[in-house]
Amino acid sequence: MTAQTSDVEVRVPAAAASGPRLRVVGLLAVLVTLLVLLVLSLLVGSKAIAPSVIWDALFHPSADIDQFSIRDYRLPRTVVGLVVGMALGVAGALIQALTRNPLADTGILGVGAGSSFAVTMAVGVLGIRDISGYMWFAFAGALIVTIMVLLLGSTRRGQSPGVMVLAGVCVSAVLDGAGSALQLTNPDAFDAMRSWTAGSILGRPLDVVWPVLPFFAVALILAFAVSGPLNAMALGDEIAAAQGVRLARTRVLAIIAITLLAGGATAIAGPIGFVGLMVPHVARWFVGPNQRWVFAYSILLAPSLLLASDVLGRIVMRPSEIPVGIVTAFIGAPVLIALVRRKKASGL
Amino acid sequence: MSIGVTSRSGLTRHRSTGGAPGGRLDFGRRVLVLRRWRIAVRLEWRSVIVCAVLAVAVACMAVLALMTGSYQLSPGQVVPALVGGETGLVHDIVVEWRAPRVVAALVFGAALGVSGAVFQSMLRNPLADPSIIGFSQGSYTGALIVILLINGTYVQLIGGALLGGMATAIAVYVLAYRRGVQGFRLIIVGIGVSAMLGSLNTWLILRADLEQAIAAAAWGAGSLNGVSWDQVAIGGVCIAVLLLLAAMLSRPMRQMELGDDTAASQGVRVSPARLGMVVVGVALTAIATAASGPIAFISLVAPQIGHRLVRTAGITLAPAAFVGALLCLVADYLAQHVAPTPLPVGIITVMLGGGYLGYLLFTEARRRL
Numbered sequence: 186m187t188a189q190t191s192d193v194e195v196r197v198p199a200a201a202a203s204g205p206r207l208r209v210v211g212l213l214a215v216l217v218t219l220l221v222l223l224v225l226s227l228l229v230g231s232k233a234i235a236p237s238v239i240w241d242a243l244f245h246p247s248a249d250i251d252q253f254s255i256r257d258y259r260l261p262r263t264v265v266g267l268v269v270g271m272a273l274g275v276a277g278a279l280i281q282a283l284t285r286n287p288l289a290d291t292g293i294l295g296v297g298a299g300s301s302f303a304v305t306m307a308v309g310v311l312g313i314r315d316i317s318g319y320m321w322f323a324f325a326g327a328l329i330v331t332i333m334v335l336l337l338g339s340t341r342r343g344q345s346p347g348v349m350v351l352a353g354v355c356v357s358a359v360l361d362g363a364g365s366a367l368q369l370t371n372p373d374a375f376d377a378m379r380s381w382t383a384g385s386i387l388g389r390p391l392d393v394v395w396p397v398l399p400f401f402a403v404a405l406i407l408a409f410a411v412s413g414p415l416n417a418m419a420l421g422d423e424i425a426a427a428q429g430v431r432l433a434r435t436r437v438l439a440i441i442a443i444t445l446l447a448g449g450a451t452a453i454a455g456p457i458g459f460v461g462l463m464v465p466h467v468a469r470w471f472v473g474p475n476q477r478w479v480f481a482y483s484i485l486l487a488p489s490l491l492l493a494s495d496v497l498g499r500i501v502m503r504p505s506e507i508p509v510g511i512v513t514a515f516i517g518a519p520v521l522i523a524l525v526r527r528k529k530a531s532g533l
Numbered sequence: 534m535s536i537g538v539t540s541r542s543g544l545t546r547h548r549s550t551g552g553a554p555g556g557r558l559d560f561g562r563r564v565l566v567l568r569r570w571r572i573a574v575r576l577e578w579r580s581v582i583v584c585a586v587l588a589v590a591v592a593c594m595a596v597l598a599l600m601t602g603s604y605q606l607s608p609g610q611v612v613p614a615l616v617g618g619e620t621g622l623v624h625d626i627v628v629e630w631r632a633p634r635v636v637a638a639l640v641f642g643a644a645l646g647v648s649g650a651v652f653q654s655m656l657r658n659p660l661a662d663p664s665i666i667g668f669s670q671g672s673y674t675g676a677l678i679v680i681l682l683i684n685g686t687y688v689q690l691i692g693g694a695l696l697g698g699m700a701t702a703i704a705v706y707v708l709a710y711r712r713g714v715q716g717f718r719l720i721i722v723g724i725g726v727s728a729m730l731g732s733l734n735t736w737l738i739l740r741a742d743l744e745q746a747i748a749a750a751a752w753g754a755g756s757l758n759g760v761s762w763d764q765v766a767i768g769g770v771c772i773a774v775l776l777l778l779a780a781m782l783s784r785p786m787r788q789m790e791l792g793d794d795t796a797a798s799q800g801v802r803v804s805p806a807r808l809g810m811v812v813v814g815v816a817l818t819a820i821a822t823a824a825s826g827p828i829a830f831i832s833l834v835a836p837q838i839g840h841r842l843v844r845t846a847g848i849t850l851a852p853a854a855f856v857g858a859l860l861c862l863v864a865d866y867l868a869q870h871v872a873p874t875p876l877p878v879g880i881i882t883v884m885l886g887g888g889y890l891g892y893l894l895f896t897e898a899r900r901r902l
Contacts, residue, residue: 288721337895347717351660352891354724358829359887362880365754370874458728507736514732521725522708525718 208478211471215485219267222492226263227255229496231504258387265386266495266509267488268394269454272401274487275408276446277461278468278479282415283439284335286346287466287524291327291447292458294338294353295360299330300451302360304381309371317396320452324400327448330356331440381455385508386495389453397449404445405484411438412476419474457510459517460487466524490516580843580852587842587855591639594862598635599627601870629762636769637760638861638878641821642831644772646839646857647779647850648817649832654786654848655810656719662833663698663818666723669829670730671701672822673753677734680749681741687764687823691771694823698815701726706811755828755879757865768824772817776854779813783850786810790848828879830886831857831864837889860885 227239234251242252243260273291280296281289291297303326307319334356338349414435417425422432450457468482491509494516498507563578599611604626606614613619614627645663652661663669675697679685685693705726709719734753738746785806788796793803818832838860839852864881872881 293724337891347721350721350724351665354665355887355891358883359891362829362883362887366872366876366880366884369754369876369880370872502740505740508739511732511736514728518725518729521728522722525721525725526708526711 208472212481212485215482215489219485219489219492222489222496223263223267225496226266226492227259229499230254230259231499231506261389261391262386262495263492264391265389265394265453266492268398268401269386269450269457270460270488270491271484272404272446272450273457273460273491274464274483275405275480276443276450277487278465278476278483279408279411279415279439279443279446280331280461281465282419282476282479283436283443284338284346284349285419286338286349288346288350288462288521290459290462291443291450292456292460293350293462293521294331294334295356296327296330296334296353296443296447297451297456297458298357298360298364299326300324300448301456302326302364304452305364305367309367316393316452320397320400320449323448323452324444325448327451328440328444330360331443331447335440385510386454386457386491387506387508393453397453400445400449404442404449407438407442408446408480409477411435411442412480415439415476416474419476455510457491457513459513459520460491462524463517463520464490466520577843577845580845580849583839583842584851584855587852587859591855591859591862594859594866595635595639598638598862598866599631601866602626602631633760633762633765634757634865635862637757637765637824638865639858640765640769640772641757641825641828642835642858642861643776643854644817644821644857645828645831645861646835646853646855647776648814648821649834649857650836650839650848650850650853651779651782651786651810651814651817652832653836654790655807655814657790658717658720659837660720660833662830663814664827664829664832665727666720667701667705667727667730668698668723668815668818669822669827670727670734671704672698672819673827674730674734674737675700675819676823677737677749677753680752681737681745687767691767691820691823694819695816698819698822699812701730702811702815752826754877755826755882756877757825758875758877760824764824768820771820775813775817775820778809779817779850782806782809782813786850790846826877826879828861828864829883830889831860831882834886834889835860 228234228236232251232254234255238249238251239255239259241247242249242255246252246256276291276296277289280291280294281287300323303322304319307313307322313319313322334349334353337352337356414425414430417428417430418432418435426432447461464483464487465479467486468479471482472478491513494512495509498509498512501507565576565578565581596608596611599615600606600608606623606626610619610623611627614623615632619627649662652663652666653659655661672694675693675695676690678697679690679693683689705719705723708726709722711718738749738753741749785796785801785803788799788801789803789806796806797803821828835857836848836853839856840848842856843849843852860882861878864885865878868876868878868881
């Protein structure tokens with residue numbers, strides 16, 4: 186395994202060739218950023234609430250109205266943003282590593298749309314209203330679309346980034362259409378899904394997070410377990426196989442992790458795009474292509490991005506708010522355009 | 534008028550004489566030439582026949598759509614009503630209620646089909662579709678701004694959709710430009726721009742009043758509900774003019790498929806022709822979008838089906854128009870009468886077209902790369 190890592194590090198561009206110590210320092214800096222954003226997410230809102238009240242709301246609860254709005258609104262959305270952001274970031278890093286496609290993202294490739302459609306089906310048609318029930322549908326939808334897009338996007342000579350993105354866009358379009366057909370023919374479903382389809386971390390009680398957390402934990406362990414083999418596979422399947430990587434097993438494990446992360450995130454927050462696209466690229470600028478570090482940075486960077494977008498969405502149009510999915514699209518789409526304009530995509 | 538059957542030399546002949554099975558000579562495709570008053574039109578027999586068959590299919594589908602509804606009519610009532618032979622209730626149902634919708638489906642479907650054909654030919658990519666690369670979204674943004682912010686009239690709505698579409702086309706082109714425009718880069722840039730405009734549209738709807746928002750959202754799914762004769766007339770006239778322009782551009786279009794240099798050496802003025810194609814293509818999409826909201830994927834599918842039916846070397850406009858009209862009619866019929874509750878036609882076309890796009894990607898990817 187060490188031999189593989191050193192092989193990979195030969196390819197690290199000069200700017201990113203930071204030593205392990207610098208990477209740890211960078212990681213700490215990102216962690217501090219995340220903590221600051223967590224606090225900001227509690228502080229900023231349509232009503233200005235003093236920090237002392239927030240402190241009391243968390244640690245000395247009482248029946249105060251401001252404390253109530255902190256505990257029931259800002260705290261859940263902050264926790265949801267943290268959890269969903271982590272899942273989306275790692276899912277994005279994984280799917281980029283697995284497909285070796287710098288344009289890959291669970292949103293762009295339609296994985297989110299797949300779980301959305303499955304959840305719409307579960308909630309609207311089958312009447313399952315509990316997340317521990319419909320998250321299974323989200324997982325199934327994510328799994329089916331991931332496999333479908335991988336098949337559609339791969340060609341005899343390997344995988345083509347453009348074709349894969351188009352395949353994802355096509356699959357999302359079809360599933361969105363089918364989903365809205367379901368919602369329009371079924372007013373109950375429409376009502377139940379309305380807030381969810383916008384892709385927001387607002388108004389999700391903490392109860393929807395707990396059932397999904399064990400799956401996220403499993404997926405994160407899987408992600409780090411396959412990071413070594415994925416490093417080797419970045420050099421090509423043949424070289425990886427020669428180094429003793431079991432290609433099929435790595436791919437299956439990576440797909441399972443992507444499914445759990447993307448499906449779980451969608452089950453909690455609805456479809457949120459572009460987070461998984463941007464974050465791994467930023468991580469690679471810092472640490473180069475070593476997946477272990479990319480995952481570690483993505484875990485912290487993605488929730489930072491999501492929380493920052495959410496806070497931004499609260500500030501820009503005060504007192505009304507912009508759902509976080511819209512903000513991430515506005516930040517993320519230019520990144521997609523910049524990426525496709527670059528001559529060589531970073532580190533894949 | 535003289536009708537002559539000649540054969541087209543060129544690629545077909547070369548290829549088939551080179552490796553013809555059984556040594557049979559292929560003299561190319563049969564061509565119908567019409568000459569009158571110094572004007573000569575060369576039409577391929579296969580295209581003529583295919584278009585005629587498609588026209589008949591469109592007519593049958595239109596009559597079927599006029600017959601069906603909560604008050605069922607027979608073909609014997611519909612056809613006389615159309616030519617003015619019926620009065621009273623039947624006349625009202627057919628001419629006043631159902632016909633605008635059917636004519637709208639027909640005209641806008643044809644417009645979308647031709648628009649798609651123009652873009653697919655210009656970008657030399659079967660996936661270059663106005664609804665994928667963001668032009669429909671841009672038109673929708675323009676129209677939304679007119680509806681929500683200035684509460685404009687229908688003509689202003691068309692203007693807004695046109696402006697939005699054109700601005701998006703320019704933005705996508707400029708953003709994708711990097712020592713020339715490469716097809717896939719343009720498409721991915723278009724997807725990005727489309728995503729941004731999509732969220733802009735969602736946000737515009739979110740911050741609007743509830744009533745306006747509901748109207749705008751219903752329109753945004755791509756629906757022919759409540760299309761009036763006025764809208765069909767204004768849209769129809771604009772589209773007729775644009776289709777004529779597109780027909781005039783079809784020759785340079787075919788030659789530019791061979792590459793700009795080749796076309797230039799044949800006497801095509803490449804830059805004005807391309808500008809004309811962009812304007813006509815975007816305008817066709819924008820006008821259809823202004824009237825009915827974004828009806829996705831007809832512009833993607835129609836040229837491809839037409840292309841497979843007439844088996845020409847490049848994308849041709851007339852079959853694309855007929856297939857577009859037919860598809861739009863069929864999709865609207867399915868949306869209105871076959872779905873359990875009436876749906877916006879855009880949802881049906883997205884599902885049909887998306888499935889087709891998947892198939893196309895699958896085969897294209899396997900064949901070409």
